[in-house]
Amino acid sequence: MTAVLRLLLVGWWLQLKMRSRSAFDGILAIVYPLFFATSVLLMYRQGGSESALIGAAVGASVLGVWSAVATTASTSLQQERRLGTLELLVAAPTRFALLVVPMTLAMGTIGLYSLVATLLWGRFAFGIPISLGHPLVFALASVATAVGVSLMGFLLAVSAVRYRGAWALGTAFELPVWLVCGFLVPIAALPGWVRPISWVLPPTWGVAAIRHAAFGGSPWGDIALCLLLSVLYAVVGTWLSGRLVTSARTHATLALT
Amino acid sequence: MTSVRVFFIGGWTSYRALFGWLSPWILIPTFIIEPVFQILFFAYVGRDAGVGDDSFFLVGNAIQFASIPCLFAMGNTIGGERYAQTLGLLLVSPARRVPLFLGRALPVIVNGLLCSLIALGLGAAILRVSIPLDSLPLLALVVAVSSFACTGLGLVAAALALRVRETAVLSNLVMGVLLIFCGVNVALSALPGWMAAVGRVLPLTHGIEAARALVSGAAWSNVRGLVVDEAVIGLGYLVIGLAMLKWFEVESRRSASLDRA
Numbered sequence: 001m002t003a004v005l006r007l008l009l010v011g012w013w014l015q016l017k018m019r020s021r022s023a024f025d026g027i028l029a030i031v032y033p034l035f036f037a038t039s040v041l042l043m044y045r046q047g048g049s050e051s052a053l054i055g056a057a058v059g060a061s062v063l064g065v066w067s068a069v070a071t072t073a074s075t076s077l078q079q080e081r082r083l084g085t086l087e088l089l090v091a092a093p094t095r096f097a098l099l100v101v102p103m104t105l106a107m108g109t110i111g112l113y114s115l116v117a118t119l120l121w122g123r124f125a126f127g128i129p130i131s132l133g134h135p136l137v138f139a140l141a142s143v144a145t146a147v148g149v150s151l152m153g154f155l156l157a158v159s160a161v162r163y164r165g166a167w168a169l170g171t172a173f174e175l176p177v178w179l180v181c182g183f184l185v186p187i188a189a190l191p192g193w194v195r196p197i198s199w200v201l202p203p204t205w206g207v208a209a210i211r212h213a214a215f216g217g218s219p220w221g222d223i224a225l226c227l228l229l230s231v232l233y234a235v236v237g238t239w240l241s242g243r244l245v246t247s248a249r250t251h252a253t254l255a256l257t
Numbered sequence: 258m259t260s261v262r263v264f265f266i267g268g269w270t271s272y273r274a275l276f277g278w279l280s281p282w283i284l285i286p287t288f289i290i291e292p293v294f295q296i297l298f299f300a301y302v303g304r305d306a307g308v309g310d311d312s313f314f315l316v317g318n319a320i321q322f323a324s325i326p327c328l329f330a331m332g333n334t335i336g337g338e339r340y341a342q343t344l345g346l347l348l349v350s351p352a353r354r355v356p357l358f359l360g361r362a363l364p365v366i367v368n369g370l371l372c373s374l375i376a377l378g379l380g381a382a383i384l385r386v387s388i389p390l391d392s393l394p395l396l397a398l399v400v401a402v403s404s405f406a407c408t409g410l411g412l413v414a415a416a417l418a419l420r421v422r423e424t425a426v427l428s429n430l431v432m433g434v435l436l437i438f439c440g441v442n443v444a445l446s447a448l449p450g451w452m453a454a455v456g457r458v459l460p461l462t463h464g465i466e467a468a469r470a471l472v473s474g475a476a477w478s479n480v481r482g483l484v485v486d487e488a489v490i491g492l493g494y495l496v497i498g499l500a501m502l503k504w505f506e507v508e509s510r511r512s513a514s515l516d517r518a
Contacts, residue, residue, distance in 0.1 A: 023423040028430075035433030040302055042443045047306035056306070165283035172286030175294035185301040 007094060011102030012109070019106050025072050029107075030114045033064030037118045040184060041126050057122035057130055058214050059184040062207050064114025065142075065149050066177050069107040073153030074170030076103050077161045087254060096245050097238040101154050108150030115142055130214070138213040144223045144230075145206025151230040152202055155237040161244055162253075183207055202229040260356040267352070268360025271334070272368075288368075292322035292376035293383065299442050300384055309442075311384040316468045317441040319377035320400060321461060323369035324407040324435050328428040330365040331411025334358070336424030345515055348506055358415070358502060359495075362408045369404030370397070392471045395480070399471065402484055403464030406491025407435075410460050412498025419505035419515070435461055460494065463487040 019025040037060035044056040077100070080086040089099050122128040132138045156173070160166035179185065180194055181203040187195055198204045209222035248254040300314040338344040347357075374397060381388050388396070414431055418424045435441070438452055439461040445453040456462045467483035509515040 023426045028426045032429055032433060035436050038437050039299070039442045040306075042437070042448070043299075043302060043306045043308050046308045046443055046447045049307070052306060163282065165280060165286075168283040168286040172290040172294075175291060175298050179294065179298045179301060185305045189301060189305060 004098060007098055008102055008105070011099065012105045015103050015106035016109055019072070019110060025068075025107070025110065029068035029072070029110050030064065030117050033060075033067045033114050034118060034121055036063055036178075037061070037121065038125075041122060041128070045126065053126075054128055054130060055211070055215070056184060057119065057126070057128045058211060059182075059207065060122070061115045061118040062142075062145060062183050062203070062210060063178055064118055065108065065111030065146055066181075066183075066203060067174060068111035068114055069104060069149050069153035070156070070174045070177070071167055071170035072107050073104050073157045074160045074166040074173075076100070076107075076157050078166050081255065090245055090248070090254060095238070095242075097154075097158070097234075097241045100157055100237075100241065101151070101234070104150040104153035104157060105147070107153060108146035111149060112142060112146050115146075132214050133216045134213050134219075137219055138210065141206065141209035141213045141219050141223055144226050145203060145210060148202030148206045148226045148230040148233075151233040151237065155233045155240070158237050158241040158244060161248075177201065177203060180204075181207055200229065202226045202233065205229065260353050263352045264356035264360035264363070266360075267357060268363050271361045272330070272364040288326070288372045289375060289379070292319065292325075292372065293379050295322065296376060296380040297383065300380075303442070309444075312386045312472055313444075313469065314442060315377065315380045315384055315386050316472055317465050319373050319380055320403050320465050320468055321436060321439065321441045322376050323373035323400060323404045324410075324432055324461060326368040326372055327365055327404055327407035327411045328414055328431055329411075329425070330368065331362065331408060331415040332418050332424040332428040334361050334415045335418035336422075339418075339515075348510075348515065354503065354506075355499060358412065358499065362412065362495075365411070366401070366404045366408050369407060370401045373400045373404065386472075388472055389474060392474070395477055396468055396471050399464050399468045399480070399484055399487075402487050402491065403461055403468075406460030406464065406487050406494065409491040409494030409498060413494055413501060416498050416501035416505055419502070419509055435459060438462075440465055458490065460487065460490055463490065 040056055040060050041053065044053040047053075077086060080089060090096055092099065119130060123130060156170065160169050163169060177183075180187075180190070180198050181201050182190075182198060183203070187198045187204065190198075203226075205222045205226035209219035209226060211217075212219035212222060296315055296318040299318055300311045303309045303311070303314050335344065338347050350357075377388070377396075377400075380386070410431065411428075414424070414427055417427060421427050438448075438456040439459055440448070440456055441461070445456055445462065445466075448456065463483040463486040467480040467487070470480050470483070
């Protein structure tokens, strides 16, 4: 158990250092959601409702958490393949999933930078007065959301390993998740058939928890659901990665796409 | 004749060779799913914020999406060649630069046009926005001119790619600027003055305004000026882009930095 935790921690730290220095994974992951957040905040400011603007500032801050993971997670194993390190990861005595999870956790951590950057952007560029109801619980809810998003990214990463255009898959998921998980628009405002999809996605509960922590209400149930779904995604991802690695070894297709 | 061949055949070959977009596995998520969801995202945000109507966000975002292939493809014109280690071979060739680079722009303009029109059609069907049928030819013309203008800006990005390694990051940043400043989701009249002023010298702004007017039933005579402005802005960026390409090419040769950028 200690060895697994050490592996996750060291892997996360190594990936975080590497990705933070990448213009695409690091800088763009923080700046890109700011463009969407700015557009959204301009819209709400035009709408004229102060409370809606504050709510939008909090919702917009979470956009970047998913942005930091969506495209990069889907391409992470392609990148390992391109660098010639995918075979080494598969051949390692450690379970393959334990080597991929730190990658997406690092992406989620960069997403947390983006969350903070967007909140500060709203405060200083738009003068939005955000007073968090429970700052510590807000931080906890944000971390739970980042974990949920990271493990969703983990499932995406292992699912896309056989897909040559994996980056396109990640890009295509970016905006639907923003919409379906109620980052800005309440889920109740979406068509009824969308809601069951929202319920099985961890960010839905993470965003709800963040809102509750910021504006009052109890976030604990939402945090618990977010983490529970995250564990479920981790289990499915681990099983799937095992199957894919076995298949790739059996058919000698690891290096092929 | 050689220049004509470089323009058409060279441009088409480059387009096919450099981009994997011809695969439906990439083309559909990138050029259909993403723009449609961008339209839906902003339409729902607009409803929640109580601003604009679905038609406003449909037209703004559908036309803004023409910029994606135009910016990324032109940026990749340089970045992709460098990645394939053919940039040096390309620039050492005796081919004239204007047909060489403009030939690469032509398929991209068509790509931007189709991408935008498909997004417009699908978005209109999902949001149940009715677009007057008689406005469609003019709407297609406006989108084509907007794609041309974005390709001009894309050529500037392509030139910068001779100096900047991360062309994808550069194109994303330019796209973000267009999203905010061009009246895509917030009308120019509702933007701060300095932002509106910046928007007026960027591609897309006049095209989006003209398209919105056409969808509202305006006649060609009412939007002709806007379309001309959009074309002139595109032409301006095209000239600047070609000049920058020339300058950076000379500089790259002088400082032997072509593959180091």
